[in-house]
Amino acid sequence: MKVVLPIVIIVLTVVLVAMATIQPNQLSPAKSPEGAVQALLARVQARDYRGAYSYVAHNADSDEQAFAEDLAGRNGSLRTYSSLANADTKVLRATDDEAMVRATLAYATAVGAFYDTRDLKVVKEGDNWKVEWPVMKEAKVPPQVIQENYLRWDVITRGGNDDFGAQNVEAPRVRIVSMNAIPQANNTIIVGEIENEDTVPGFVSVGATLIGKNGEVLGEETSFDKISHTLLPKEISPFRIDFSNVKLASIKSVRMTPNSMLVPASADPTIGVLHQRVETDARGRHVLKGELVEESGEVVNIPHVLATYYDNAGKVIWVSDGYVDQALLPQTPVPFAVDLNDTAAANVHNYRVTVNEYILNRQDQQP
Amino acid sequence: MTNDAIDFEQELSADVGPVTKAIVICAGILFVVCCLGLYGFANELNVPATVTAGNGLSVPASGSGEATLYLAGPGTAIKRKVQLGGNVQLTGDDLQNAGRYVIALDGNTASFYVTAAPVHAIAFLARPSRVPADTPNVVTGTAFLFDRYQNLVLEPQPVKFELEVNGQTVTRTETSKDGVAYTKLDSSKKEGTAQFVASSGSASVRRVVQEVASDPCNIRMTAQRDPRGILVRTDPIRDCAGNPVPDGTIVTFTSTDSRGKNTVDARIKRGIAQAQLPASNDATISVASGVVVGNEIKWRNE
Numbered sequence: 001m002k003v004v005l006p007i008v009i010i011v012l013t014v015v016l017v018a019m020a021t022i023q024p025n026q027l028s029p030a031k032s033p034e035g036a037v038q039a040l041l042a043r044v045q046a047r048d049y050r051g052a053y054s055y056v057a058h059n060a061d062s063d064e065q066a067f068a069e070d071l072a073g074r075n076g077s078l079r080t081y082s083s084l085a086n087a088d089t090k091v092l093r094a095t096d097d098e099a100m101v102r103a104t105l106a107y108a109t110a111v112g113a114f115y116d117t118r119d120l121k122v123v124k125e126g127d128n129w130k131v132e133w134p135v136m137k138e139a140k141v142p143p144q145v146i147q148e149n150y151l152r153w154d155v156i157t158r159g160g161n162d163d164f165g166a167q168n169v170e171a172p173r174v175r176i177v178s179m180n181a182i183p184q185a186n187n188t189i190i191v192g193e194i195e196n197e198d199t200v201p202g203f204v205s206v207g208a209t210l211i212g213k214n215g216e217v218l219g220e221e222t223s224f225d226k227i228s229h230t231l232l233p234k235e236i237s238p239f240r241i242d243f244s245n246v247k248l249a250s251i252k253s254v255r256m257t258p259n260s261m262l263v264p265a266s267a268d269p270t271i272g273v274l275h276q277r278v279e280t281d282a283r284g285r286h287v288l289k290g291e292l293v294e295e296s297g298e299v300v301n302i303p304h305v306l307a308t309y310y311d312n313a314g315k316v317i318w319v320s321d322g323y324v325d326q327a328l329l330p331q332t333p334v335p336f337a338v339d340l341n342d343t344a345a346a347n348v349h350n351y352r353v354t355v356n357e358y359i360l361n362r363q364d365q366q367p
Numbered sequence: 368m369t370n371d372a373i374d375f376e377q378e379l380s381a382d383v384g385p386v387t388k389a390i391v392i393c394a395g396i397l398f399v400v401c402c403l404g405l406y407g408f409a410n411e412l413n414v415p416a417t418v419t420a421g422n423g424l425s426v427p428a429s430g431s432g433e434a435t436l437y438l439a440g441p442g443t444a445i446k447r448k449v450q451l452g453g454n455v456q457l458t459g460d461d462l463q464n465a466g467r468y469v470i471a472l473d474g475n476t477a478s479f480y481v482t483a484a485p486v487h488a489i490a491f492l493a494r495p496s497r498v499p500a501d502t503p504n505v506v507t508g509t510a511f512l513f514d515r516y517q518n519l520v521l522e523p524q525p526v527k528f529e530l531e532v533n534g535q536t537v538t539r540t541e542t543s544k545d546g547v548a549y550t551k552l553d554s555s556k557k558e559g560t561a562q563f564v565a566s567s568g569s570a571s572v573r574r575v576v577q578e579v580a581s582d583p584c585n586i587r588m589t590a591q592r593d594p595r596g597i598l599v600r601t602d603p604i605r606d607c608a609g610n611p612v613p614d615g616t617i618v619t620f621t622s623t624d625s626r627g628k629n630t631v632d633a634r635i636k637r638g639i640a641q642a643q644l645p646a647s648n649d650a651t652i653s654v655a656s657g658v659v660v661g662n663e664i665k666w667r668n669e
Contacts, residue, residue, distance in 0.1 A: 199579040199612075234583075236657065267634040268634070270634065274627075274629045275627040276629065276630070277626070295642065351628075352630065
């Protein structure tokens with residue numbers, strides 16, 4: 001008895017440890033096209049990309065690493081700061097061995113909700129349904145040297161030992177070049193453009209105060225991220241300020257407050273916006289689509305697209321924006337799409353797209 | 368002569384007694400007041416009406432023995448024992464701040480004013496720190512004149528303003544009023560770092576005003592085919608006075624073809640801006656900077 005009990009305890013311990021460490025690598029197979037997509041997305045939601053990959057059809061294009069990077073993000077893109085919060089699926093069409101399922105994915109990101117719609121082909125492999133996940137192949141740019149003349153502005157501000165009259169360097173001159181108030185249901189939207197008229201960069205923001213019929217303040221808001229905050233000399237940025245639950249009819253006047261501050265800045269990178277066109281998407285909504293191309297040698301981690309729409313008189317009638325969840329690699333086109341208000345779409349005569357960039361660990365910002 | 372006239376003369380003669388009495392009483396009172404005044408004047412402190420800041424003051428003190436001197440003025444309160452029968456000395460340190468002072472000695476008081484000394488320092492506000500070249504009345508200078516004790520010099524003084532850039536100097540002399548002189552000057556045609564100097568007497572202060580190029584003028588670009596598409600490049604971009612527009616200024620190239628619109632916000636570097644636009648067989652290419660539009664190119668790929 002003295003020998004048996006320790007042996008039993010040791011064996012039991014080994015068994016329990018083994019049970020805890022060894023996970024079953026076989027997930028329950030999908031018995032329907034929609035079930036396959038839902039099971040795959042459930043694994044993605046749990047950040048189990050290996051498990052998710054077990055629901056992917058094994059054709060020549062599939063690659064587990066590329067699949068995981070496609071869903072988890074790469075190069076410090078917005079996708080790397082997001083998680084899949086919700087996924088809705090809908091079977092568009094199905095046969096005995098093939099189906100098309102639309103997945104509407106909602107990601108929670110650092111800049112708010114991000115939506116993605118994918119039409120996924122699902123095929124039957126044996127008794128199980130598998131998803132043909134269209135992995136986006138990352139274009140490879142040939143090794144090369146891109147010459148850059150980095151241009152920076154640094155600011156030396158007034159010191160504590162300077163005398164009373166010593167002036168500080170002044171904030172850049174900025175001007176609101178156009179402004180328009182638009183009613184939208186119970187809300188009022190202020191859109192417009194602001195220009196840095198100076199020869200130095202500026203950090204700008206625009207505030208608006210709505211004044212009622214009796215001179216009372218109905219609301220105060222700022223453009224928040226619906227603007228390019230860093231404006232280089234002669235750069236024009238759109239801005240949009242949303243006032244919820246304030247009807248345009250109740251407003252007597254709008255007081256605009258453009259603010260600017262002199263900041264150190266870099267002139268790079270240069271981003272081209274190619275093949276811009278207004279289209280209608282699968283849901284019948286108007287979207288402005290195009291491609292972004294980083295023309296210099298830096299990686300832009302999070303691009304932010306701002307679109308300004310004009311009527312035939314050149315007046316700004318709408319401003320929309322959207323983040324791109326892919327990083328911009330040098331000279332590699334990345335598609336983008338931003339919503340266009342259906343009411344405004346009928347009157348859009350022209351549009352202009354600008355891009356904000358967020359770069360991690362800028363090389364030229366290091367001393 | 369009527370009866371009424373006779374009555375008037377009688378009434379007048381009847382009032383002579385009380386009137387005379389009143390005149391005598393008034394004269395007596397006046398005499399006493401004058402005597403008291405003469406007595407007081409004889410004991411009043413003899414100080415000048417104004418004293419220049421930093422200068423000492425000698426106050427005659429009649430009498431004998433010891434007395435207490437009180438001096439109160441802007442930022443000053445002094446109490447000290449002095450000997451009567453000579454001159455009481457107030458040093459320059461006692462009288463540094465301009466303004467009204469009251470002195471009291473042995474029960475007598477007097478007041479005087481300390482005025483600012485000659486200009487010793489200038490607080491010079493030059494605005495703005497950065498101006499577009501070739502613009503009238505855009506540089507403002509405001510000079511506040513102070514003596515060595517930081518008193519504002521209220522007496523009118525000539526103040527010379529000089530704005531010098533690239534060897535060209537604009538000079539203007541203004542007279543200060545209530546311690547302040549003000550001027551407005553044009554910026555020069557050529558960009559550069561302007562030295563803005565205000566001087567009065569021996570005091571002089573220098574500020575720097577950056578004169579920069581104005582809006583671009585006549586933007587002109589060329590386009591050429593290259594392996595990656597269309598390379599567009601501007602000529603050196605200058606303002607209407609010929610100054611090069613600073614590097615970093617945004618220049619927007621736009622091409623429109625059947626596939627949509629392409630835009631690149633390029634930065635001026637080394638005086639020019641260039642960008643890569645996608646290849647196209649039939650495109651319209653335009654260029655702009657801010658609200659200034661340049662030339663347009665009809666691109667045909669043959």
